[in-house]
Amino acid sequence: MSQLSDIWFETRVAAESLAEFMSGARLRLGVTGLSRSGKTVFITSLVHNLTRALAAGRKSQLPVFRALAEGRITAAHLDPQPDFNVPRFSYEEHLEALTSGADRHWPQSTRRISELRVSLEFNSKAWSLRHIGQENARLDIDIVDYPGEWLLDLPLLGKSYAQWSHDTLEAASVAARAPIAADWRGATAMADPKARYSEAVAQKLAKLFTEYLRLAKTERFALSTLPPGRFLMPGDLEGSPALTFAPLPVSEGEELPHRSLGREMERRYEAYKMHVVKPFFRDHFSRLDRQIVLVDALAALNSGPEAVRDLETALTDVLTAFRTGRSNLISTIFRPKIDRILFAATKADHLHHTSHDRLEAILRHLTGRAIARAEGVGATIDVIALAAVRATREATVRHEGEKLSAIVGTPIKGERIGHDVFDGIAEGAIFPGELPADPAQVFKGDALALDDEEADFRFLKFRPPIAKLDKEKDPLPLPHIRLDRAMEFLIGDKLS
Numbered sequence: 316m317s318q319l320s321d322i323w324f325e326t327r328v329a330a331e332s333l334a335e336f337m338s339g340a341r342l343r344l345g346v347t348g349l350s351r352s353g354k355t356v357f358i359t360s361l362v363h364n365l366t367r368a369l370a371a372g373r374k375s376q377l378p379v380f381r382a383l384a385e386g387r388i389t390a391a392h393l394d395p396q397p398d399f400n401v402p403r404f405s406y407e408e409h410l411e412a413l414t415s416g417a418d419r420h421w422p423q424s425t426r427r428i429s430e431l432r433v434s435l436e437f438n439s440k441a442w443s444l445r446h447i448g449q450e451n452a453r454l455d456i457d458i459v460d461y462p463g464e465w466l467l468d469l470p471l472l473g474k475s476y477a478q479w480s481h482d483t484l485e486a487a488s489v490a491a492r493a494p495i496a497a498d499w500r501g502a503t504a505m506a507d508p509k510a511r512y513s514e515a516v517a518q519k520l521a522k523l524f525t526e527y528l529r530l531a532k533t534e535r536f537a538l539s540t541l542p543p544g545r546f547l548m549p550g551d552l553e554g555s556p557a558l559t560f561a562p563l564p565v566s567e568g569e570e571l572p573h574r575s576l577g578r579e580m581e582r583r584y585e586a587y588k589m590h591v592v593k594p595f596f597r598d599h600f601s602r603l604d605r606q607i608v609l610v611d612a613l614a615a616l617n618s619g620p621e622a623v624r625d626l627e628t629a630l631t632d633v634l635t636a637f638r639t640g641r642s643n644l645i646s647t648i649f650r651p652k653i654d655r656i657l658f659a660a661t662k663a664d665h666l667h668h669t670s671h672d673r674l675e676a677i678l679r680h681l682t683g684r685a686i687a688r689a690e691g692v693g694a695t696i697d698v699i700a701l702a703a704v705r706a707t708r709e710a711t712v713r714h715e716g717e718k719l720s721a722i723v724g725t726p727i728k729g730e731r732i733g734h735d736v737f738d739g740i741a742e743g744a745i746f747p748g749e750l751p752a753d754p755a756q757v758f759k760g761d762a763l764a765l766d767d768e769e770a771d772f773r774f775l776k777f778r779p780p781i782a783k784l785d786k787e788k789d790p791l792p793l794p795h796i797r798l799d800r801a802m803e804f805l806i807g808d809k810l811s
């Protein structure tokens with residue numbers, strides 16, 4: 316059955332590329348990243364900057380995006396999306412949230428998958444197209460948004476229940492996690508995998524396990540490796556048996572009695588993989604052409620080395636599953652043909668530009684293993700620090716006779732520096748601190764949830780910037796840092 320559906324799936328992909336060939340080029344862009352890494356904000360700003368650039372003329376801020384700078388883009392607009400069964404990305408709603416004057420705010424965390432198509436019309440430089448009178452070419456860019464948590468499920472496809480249980484229980488036993496995992500691990504120790512299954516026990520374990528995941532994810536700990544992703548972001552599966560399971564100490568190959576707790580948990584875990592994880596990756600990821608991987612390194616840095624190492628593990632696990640070429644369970648379901656991957660450290664507007672190179676270096680370090688693999692299979696890789704929406708500006712402030720590089724913005728209500736609490740209206744000049752010159756430094760030590768006094772750097776959350784409006788009172792393209800460099804890398808060559 317699964318083989319048949321895979322064949323059907325491949326036929327569909329082939330048919331799609333033929334259709335694509337006949338009707339202009341098409342590019343499916345994956346915007347990937349763990350939860351809160353900035354995917355929804357990135358997509359909104361990318362689409363806004365692309366579709367508003369022509370009208371904004373000289374106020375457009377995309378000098379590195381060549382086709383635009385060369386004046387070859389003739390139109391850019393939203394078009395009906397290709398898939399009828401996927402909700403549309405709420406672009407207008409997100410833009411409204413970001414640009415609504417005094418009420419401006421960041422979009423909510425994403426709860427379900429959605430999709431959007433942007434079409435660009437451009438004058439091609441390609442001789443072959445000009446030759447057949449086709450210099451007016453078109454590129455359709457399809458972009459998919461989804462809750463970042465779901466990404467963490469990808470590595471599960473290659474793991475049995477026993478393996479996953481073992482990994483999860485072991486991860487929870489390290490010093491950094493043990494205190495927050497205590498209740499759930501206590502209940503797990505009392506449960507006998509061979510005892511007769513009871514729904515009450517299954518529910519209790521699943522509930523305590525979910526509470527542990529929720530706690531580990533809070534800003535204080537900022538841990539990243541927390542699958543299964545649907546436990547924290549269930550979508551429409553809340554309360555279903557496919558989400559009512561938890562790890563148990565069982566060994567690989569162990570015969571568990573029929574109707575035992577362990578056996579039932581294993582069945583549910585497998586059902587979760589089969590009915591939830593696999594379709595998501597098969598339907599949305601295997602069709603990607605290009606990928607941007609957004610990483611919020613600053614949130615992890617804020618919490619300390621344990622969170623940084625955890626982020627590295629999560630990224631490596633996920634990106635390993637993306638690797639092409641090697642035949643394993645995952646690559647047969649999910650056969651990526653991705654030829655370009657951009658790793659982007661997001662929210663660079665929290666730092667003075669003099670620190671951007673260091674942020675890039677930290678990201679290179681974080682993703683080093685994954686990059687080595689992706690390069691090995693022929694994908695072109697780049698690493699940048701960017702801000703999809705720039706919420707701050709830079710300033711030099713004199714402090715005790717010394718000149719300091721500061722960033723100025725409106726911190727979100729409730730953010731604090733020492734005893735000062737921001738009200739969400741006043742601006743503040745902030746010295747975010749220096750990132751270390753040696754990126755390896757941020758991985759060292761075992762502190763978890765650093766307190767203010769211990770931390771070398773502290774990043775506050777800022778509100779979105781106040782939108783500048785054009786004559787028609789429409790917002791001018793959202794300000795950003797290096798979004799144009801990201802565009803050039805991800806789509807520039809398709810516009811030549």
Ligand SMILES: Nc1nc2c(ncn2[C@@H]2O[C@H](COP(=O)(O)OP(=O)(O)OP(=O)(O)O)[C@@H](O)[C@H]2O)c(=O)[nH]1
Pocket residue numbers: 348349350351352353354355356357421422423424425426461462463464661662663664665701702703704705706776777
């Ligand atoms: N200053 C600044 N903050 C940003 C930027 N992008 C994202 N943020 C912050 O990061 C938060 C998360 O951004 P989202 O785009 O919602 O993240 P996401 O990856 O879609 O998160 P999920 O939907 O939960 O997976 C926002 O609410 C902002 O606080 C940026 O370019 N600059």
Ligand SMILES: [Mg+2]
Pocket residue numbers: 354355356423424425460461462463
């Ligand atoms: Mg989102």
